[in-house]
Amino acid sequence: MLKNITLGQYFPGDTVVHRLDPRVKLVLTLVYIVALFTAQGVVGYALMFTVLVTCFALSRIPVKTVLRGVRPILIIIIFTAVLNIFFTQGTVVFEFWIISVTREGLYAAAFMVTRLFMLITGTFLLTYTTSPIALTDGLELLLNPLKKIHLPIHELAMMMSIALRFIPTLIEETGKIMQAQKARGADFESGGLIKRARAILPLIIPLFISAFRRADELAIAMESRCYHGGEGRTRMRVLKTHFRDYMALFGGAIILAAVIMLRRVLP
Amino acid sequence: MENPNIIKTENLVFSYDQADGSMPKMVLRGVDLEIEKGTFVAILGHNGSGKSTLARHFNAVLLPSGGRVLIAGDDTVDSSLVIEIRRRVGMVFQNPDNQIVASVVEEDVAFAPENLGFPPEEIRKRVDEALETVGMYEYRLHAPHLLSGGQKQRIAIAGVLAMHPECIVFDEPTAMLDPRGRENIVKIIRDLRDNHGVTVVLITHHMEEAIDADRIIVMSDGEIIMDGLPREVFVDIDALRKTGLDGPETVTLLHELREDGFNLPLDALTVDECAEAIYEALRKQSSKKED
Numbered sequence: 001m002l003k004n005i006t007l008g009q010y011f012p013g014d015t016v017v018h019r020l021d022p023r024v025k026l027v028l029t030l031v032y033i034v035a036l037f038t039a040q041g042v043v044g045y046a047l048m049f050t051v052l053v054t055c056f057a058l059s060r061i062p063v064k065t066v067l068r069g070v071r072p073i074l075i076i077i078i079f080t081a082v083l084n085i086f087f088t089q090g091t092v093v094f095e096f097w098i099i100s101v102t103r104e105g106l107y108a109a110a111f112m113v114t115r116l117f118m119l120i121t122g123t124f125l126l127t128y129t130t131s132p133i134a135l136t137d138g139l140e141l142l143l144n145p146l147k148k149i150h151l152p153i154h155e156l157a158m159m160m161s162i163a164l165r166f167i168p169t170l171i172e173e174t175g176k177i178m179q180a181q182k183a184r185g186a187d188f189e190s191g192g193l194i195k196r197a198r199a200i201l202p203l204i205i206p207l208f209i210s211a212f213r214r215a216d217e218l219a220i221a222m223e224s225r226c227y228h229g230g231e232g233r234t235r236m237r238v239l240k241t242h243f244r245d246y247m248a249l250f251g252g253a254i255i256l257a258a259v260i261m262l263r264r265v266l267p
Numbered sequence: 268m269e270n271p272n273i274i275k276t277e278n279l280v281f282s283y284d285q286a287d288g289s290m291p292k293m294v295l296r297g298v299d300l301e302i303e304k305g306t307f308v309a310i311l312g313h314n315g316s317g318k319s320t321l322a323r324h325f326n327a328v329l330l331p332s333g334g335r336v337l338i339a340g341d342d343t344v345d346s347s348l349v350i351e352i353r354r355r356v357g358m359v360f361q362n363p364d365n366q367i368v369a370s371v372v373e374e375d376v377a378f379a380p381e382n383l384g385f386p387p388e389e390i391r392k393r394v395d396e397a398l399e400t401v402g403m404y405e406y407r408l409h410a411p412h413l414l415s416g417g418q419k420q421r422i423a424i425a426g427v428l429a430m431h432p433e434c435i436v437f438d439e440p441t442a443m444l445d446p447r448g449r450e451n452i453v454k455i456i457r458d459l460r461d462n463h464g465v466t467v468v469l470i471t472h473h474m475e476e477a478i479d480a481d482r483i484i485v486m487s488d489g490e491i492i493m494d495g496l497p498r499e500v501f502v503d504i505d506a507l508r509k510t511g512l513d514g515p516e517t518v519t520l521l522h523e524l525r526e527d528g529f530n531l532p533l534d535a536l537t538v539d540e541c542a543e544a545i546y547e548a549l550r551k552q553s554s555k556k557e558d
Contacts, residue, residue: 132370133369133370133371133374161368161369161370162368164370165367165368165369165370165411165412168410168412169364169412172412214364214365217360217362217365217366218365218366218368220323220328220360221358221360221365221366221368221423222368222378223328223353224326224328224353224357224358224360224427225353225357225368225378225379225382225426225427225430226350226353226354226379226382226383226430227378228350228382232384233381233382233384234381234384234385234386234387234390235377235381235387235390236373236374236377236380236381236387236390236391236394237374237387238387
């Protein structure tokens with residue numbers, strides 16, 4: 001049950017997409033989202049879809065993995081589709097009892113679903129091809145200017161990387177506590193939603209206690225290793241931008257421009 | 268003249284207020300201690316004897332309630348010196364999981380030199396050296412949570428070594444390890460003292476790990492009650508037992524044999540010495556019978 005948590009799953013590889021500077025990838029993901037929401041009409045969507053497929057092909061992430069990543073949000077996609085199909089006004093193409101389906105509704109649903117699907121898969125590409133450390137490093141460096149207005153960027157990045165570091169440790173611990181509780185007759189698998197939620201309680205409390213104890217010990221260990229916040233701290237790995245990074249940014253800009261142009265030309 | 272003591276405490280007292288507001292709890296009651304550079308000192312004591320609390324004063328994680336702690340002459344109370352004190356006196360803790368910060372081995376070892384603000388090439392050099400010293404260089408790109416307890420503890424030691432400390436305090440580093448992991452860590456600790464000139468303070472309740480020490484300090488109820496060479500301390504088995512500790516298995520065996528009337532020395536600490544002593548005693552006895 002706990003093994004299939006795919007939070008921020010990273011697929012190691014050595015493709016162009018993997019090697020891009022994480023900062024560039026973060027910016028490009030933002031550009032991609034903006035472009036996706038700007039895109040209009042079949043041509044605009046087709047362009048974005050081509051971009052998405054090209055990026056996935058370059059990163060050599062298997063299609064199966066991509067589809068599996070979409071599964072958890074399938075309900076949201078279906079819900080959006082249903083809402084759009086049944087609640088859009090316009091020319092009626094199909095009527096049954098109090099339900100009426102309009103042509104506009106079908107169009108809207110198709111576009112919304114495609115957009116959502118592309119949004120999710122596109123942003124997943126970032127976490128698939130960037131290790132969590134690179135991602136937090138990139139985020140910290142990108143947001144660095146915000147330190148000027150006293151936002152605790154370094155602290156946030158540090159918290160994020162420690163959280164990532166402790167996910168496997170806490171999952172392992174949860175497994176151990178679960179077994180200990182099962183050995184004493186706890187039942188996590190049967191019963192309705194409420195009964196199951198209640199069964200989780202004796203799991204959560206020991207887990208919290210242990211997490212706090214760990215946090216305390218980690219803080220002492222970090223201080224013992226001279227941690228004193230972000231001030232004066234250097235990094236072993238320094239991010240360097242290469243020619244390919246500038247090319248990728250250039251490509252992103254062109255696509256965004258193209259999408260905006262298409263909006264004007266083909267309203 | 269250079270200060271020969273890396274650590275010096277003067278009448279060190281530590282107490283904390285209790286939650287119910289009653290008398291403050293005394294953990295350390297006036298500890299006077301000098302630890303010379305380059306030595307291997309083992310601090311023994313049962314749970315609650317104050318040995319871990321004492322250790323945490325050595326790198327200014329805890330500050331004294333009374334008395335002073337001097338690290339190479341610097342008072343730990345001076346907050347402008349704290350970073351330098353922590354760099355000089357590294358600390359390895361019991362639970363390896365709770366002292367690893369990063370999700371890649373080499374990133375974790377780099378944590379301390381990064382905090383100290385070294386340039387990237389220098390950090391790289393220190394990380395590689397430290398990982399070589401603990402024999403974990405091949406694992407530099409692994410995820411720590413997939414390693415064994417002993418391996419994780421070696422990473423933690425490397426993380427401290429990368430600061431180039433003069434002294435490392437080990438706070439029960441083997442308590443959570445299996446026998447093989449324990450043996451490995453003990454070997455590394457010995458290597459650090461012998462070949463890297465690091466002063467070692469080992470806090471433990473495994474007597475066997477303390478046999479190799481240059482000096483043994485026994486604590487009980489916040490005070491130092493025994494201080495001397497392993498041969499001197501372990502031989503006084505009655506005093507040890509009074510503090511809730513037991514001697515090493517070798518000494519315990521010799522002690523019991525003596526009570527059964529064998530003429531044996533008590534100060535044969537290692538297994539080899541002990542076997543030799545028993546063999547010698549048996550040989551004498553059998554030759555006596557033949558006479």
